[in-house]
Every structure is written in structure tokens, then in C-alpha cells.
Amino acid sequence: MNGLLExxxxxxxxxxxxxxxRIWRGPxxxxxxxxxxxxxxxxxxxxxxxAELQQIAALRDVALVLALLAVMAVLAFxxxxxxxxxxDGTEEDPPA
Amino acid sequence: xxLIELLQAVLLLAxxxxxxxxxxxxxxxPDVYTRVHALTKxxxxxxxxxxxxxxxxxxxxxxxxxLLLVWGLALIASATAGYLVARAARRRGVRPWRARNxxxx
Amino acid sequence: xxxxxxxVDRSSRVSVYVLRLGxxxxxxxxxxxxxxxxxxxxxxxxxxxxxxxxLAPPARFLLRPxxxxxxxxxxxxxxxxxxxxxxxxxxxxxxxxxPEILRLPMALPPGAPTWWLMLTITLLPGTLSxxxxxxRVLEVHCLDARLDVAGSVRETEAHLARLxxxxxxxxxxxxxx
Numbered sequence: 145m146n147g148l149l150e151x152x153x154x155x156x157x158x159x160x161x162x163x164x165x166r167i168w169r170g171p172x173x174x175x176x177x178x179x180x181x182x183x184x185x186x187x188x189x190x191x192x193x194x195a196e197l198q199q200i201a202a203l204r205d206v207a208l209v210l211a212l213l214a215v216m217a218v219l220a221f222x223x224x225x226x227x228x229x230x231x232d233g234t235e236e237d238p239p240a
Numbered sequence: 241x242x243l244i245e246l247l248q249a250v251l252l253l254a255x256x257x258x259x260x261x262x263x264x265x266x267x268x269x270p271d272v273y274t275r276v277h278a279l280t281k282x283x284x285x286x287x288x289x290x291x292x293x294x295x296x297x298x299x300x301x302x303x304x305x306x307l308l309l310v311w312g313l314a315l316i317a318s319a320t321a322g323y324l325v326a327r328a329a330r331r332r333g334v335r336p337w338r339a340r341n342x343x344x345x
Numbered sequence: 346x347x348x349x350x351x352x353v354d355r356s357s358r359v360s361v362y363v364l365r366l367g368x369x370x371x372x373x374x375x376x377x378x379x380x381x382x383x384x385x386x387x388x389x390x391x392x393x394x395x396x397x398x399x400l401a402p403p404a405r406f407l408l409r410p411x412x413x414x415x416x417x418x419x420x421x422x423x424x425x426x427x428x429x430x431x432x433x434x435x436x437x438x439x440x441x442x443x444p445e446i447l448r449l450p451m452a453l454p455p456g457a458p459t460w461w462l463m464l465t466i467t468l469l470p471g472t473l474s475x476x477x478x479x480x481r482v483l484e485v486h487c488l489d490a491r492l493d494v495a496g497s498v499r500e501t502e503a504h505l506a507r508l509x510x511x512x513x514x515x516x517x518x519x520x521x522x
Contacts (some may be wrong), residue, residue: 145297152290155256159263166266166275174272176331178279181321183264185283186259189290192307193252196294198289201378203284204306208376211313214321247425272445273486277473278431284468288421305375319464326475326486336486339443340471343513 150198156190185213244296251293258286271337272329280322287314348487351356361403366394372391406457412508420503427470451481452502452513459507478485 162182165181188207194205265278291311298304369390377386434441453459459481463474466485471492475484487494506513 146243148252150257152252156259159259162263172272174325177325178266178275181318182279182283185287185314185318186312189287192294207310210288211310211317214317215313245442258428265431265435268440273473274488275440277488278435280467281427281431284422288424302375302378309375319467322467323463323474326473332477336444336446
């Protein structure tokens with residue numbers, strides 16, 4: 145079981161590193177935000193697996209806090225986007 | 241007991257598989273919108289499978305519920321983030337990518 | 346008349362307080378593990394529930410508990426399909442995508458039900474909420490326009506209407522504009 149958990153943790157780490165390519169290439173800020181989101185979800189998964197692997201229950205709390213922080217990051221993003229243009233959907237352009 | 245461990249192994253490996261697919265998706269898909277699709281769906285399912293895999297080996301009820309709580313929070317966070325990223329892209333006028341041989345079905 | 350409404354308002358606030366207190370105590374139990382310290386947790390939950398009532402007034406829409414298992418089942422199964430769908434498209438060498446943005450009028454009442462719909466369909470196969478206009482038309486980005494996207498959104502709406510116990514508002518027929 146431990147060998148399997150180690151393999152799972154390692155593969156999760158690989159997906160994190162591959163996600164870096166998207167941050168590097170962009171091209172828009174939104175793409176980079178996406179990679180940040182990838183880090184959040186994968187990080188939570190990695191922490192949960194490590195908690196089981198190393199029998200450190202506290203890591204589950206870290207995962208919980210990371211998930212909560214992800215919500216906070218989203219809220220911060222909302223606040224910024226909403227400040228930029230408070231009018232919601234008044235400009236309606238048809239899709240190309 | 242062996243059966244449970246086998247099921248755990250299957251769930252954990254499937255979970256990692258979906259994480260890999262999500263990452264591959266954000267590298268391969270052509271624009272922001274499609275990448276959001278790949279990431280939110282594949283990664284949330286991946287995390288869900290890992291959570292259920294670990295759940296089978298959880299030693300107490302609060303631990304099991306904590307795993308589910310983490311998954312729930314992650315779901316809300318990434319669905320909201322996906323929507324916000326798509327909305328921000330749309331407002332900046334990012335045109336959605338379209339297939340060359342586009343057909344209405 | 347006003348007094349009566351006031352009384353109703355107060356009793357609903359009390360029940361909302363009790364509900365939130367219950368949820369917070371459950372969260373405390375989960376977070377603090379098997380050896381929970383209630384001398385600390387109970388006062389904390391009481392203060393937090395009072396604070397939440399002050400910051401976020403009682404919601405107009407409440408989930409119907411007996412509908413939760415059915416919705417959870419629908420949601421889990423659809424998440425599985427969504428992940429599978431994305432995996433199939435990602436791993437296929439030809440990358441079979443036909444993305445399009447559809448505009449669908451919302452049939453759920455504004456507020457929590459609409460928010461739930463927008464978040465839920467983002468996690469369901471092939472759909473992503475992009476923007477909600479003031480005229481209550483939701484722009485949905487879909488991975489494959491050949492699928493019946495409007496139909497699956499409408500199905501999700503019906504599930505949410507049952508979950509919240511609300512009626513769907515009438516929309517113009519032919520939801521695709």
C-alpha cells in the first residue's frame with residue numbers, strides 16, 4: 145500500500161511540474177490563473193496522500209486550509225474583476 | 241480486506257490518471273475556455289477518486305468526513321474559479337477557438 | 346401587520362441561527378477530530394453563528410434535506426461522465442472539439458438556485474458558465490456543439506428546482522436563441 149501511495153504522490157508531483165509549462169507559455173493572464181488553480185487542486189490531493197503515507201494527520205488540516213485559501217484567492221479575484229467593470233452584462237456582443 | 245485494498249488501489253490510480261489528463265488538457269487544448277473545461281472536470285474527478293480511495297482506509301469517522309469536506313471545498317473553489325476565469329476572458333474579448341470543419345449538429 | 350411580520354422574521358432568524366450553529370458544530374467535530382474540545386468549540390461556534398447572521402442575512406432559499414441524496418447521486422454520476430468525456434477528448438490524437446457559446450434563458454429564480462446551476466453545470470460534461478446577463482440569459486461555453494447542451498442544462502435545472510423546492514419560471518420556447 146505504501147509503495148502505491150508513494151507512486152501516487154510522485155505522479156501528482158509530475159502533473160504539478162508539467163503544469164508549469166502552461167504558466168510559462170501563457171499566453172493570457174487567464175491561462176496563468178488556470179495553472180494556479182491546477183496547483184490548488186493537485187496540492188490538496190498531494191497533501192491528502194502524504195497525510196496517509198506518513199501518518200501525519202495534521203497534513204489533512206493543511207489540505208483543508210489550502211482548499212479554503214483557494215476559495216479566498218477566488219474571492220480576491222472576484223473583487224478585482226468586479227471593481228474593473230461593475231456593469232454586469234450590458235454589453236452583449238454575439239459570439240463570433 | 242484484500243478486496244478493499246484492491247479497490248483503494250484502483251481508485252487512487254484512476255484519480256492520478258485524471259490529474260494527468262487534466263494537465264495534459266491544459267497543455268493540449270486550444271484556448272482558455274476549453275482549458276477551463278479540461279481542468280475543472282478532470283481535476284475534480286481526480287481529487288474525488290483519490291478522496292474516496294483514502295476514505296476506504298480512514299481510521300475514524302471525523303477523518304472520513306474531513307476528507308469529504310476538503311473535496312467539497314475544492315469543488316466549490318474550482319467551479320467558481322473556472323467560471324470567473326471564463327468570464328474574465330470573455331470580458332476582455334478573448335474569442336473562443338472554433339474548429340475549422342465546424343458543423344452544426 | 347408589521348408587528349406580525351416582525352415576529353415571523355424573528356422566529357425565522359432564530360431557526361436559521363440554530364441551523365447554522367448545528368452546521369458549525371458539525372464542522373468543529375470534523376476538524377478537531379475524535380478528541381474534540383467542546384469547551385472551546387461550543388462558544389466559538391455560537392459566536393461564529395451570530396457573526397454569520399449579521400454578515401449574511403438568512404437565505405431565501407433552503408435546501409430540502411430529503412432531496413439531497415438524489416441530487417448527490419445525479420451530481421456524482423455526471424462528474425464521472427464529465428471527467429471521462431474530457432479524458433476521451435484529451436487523449437484522442439485528433440482532439441475532437443467543436444466549441445461554441447450558447448445563450449440560454451434561465452428558468453430558475455435569481456439568487457442561490459441560479460448560482461448553484463452556474464457552478465453545477467461548470468462541473469458537468471461539456472458545459473461551462475461564462476456570463477450571466479441582466480436579462481437572465483446565461484452564456485454557456487460547450488466543448489461540443491453537436492451534443493444536446495440545452496437539454497442537459499434543462500435537466501440540471503429540473504434537478505435543482507426539486508432540490509430547492511421552487512417552480513421553474515417560464516421562458517420563451519426554444520431555449521436556444
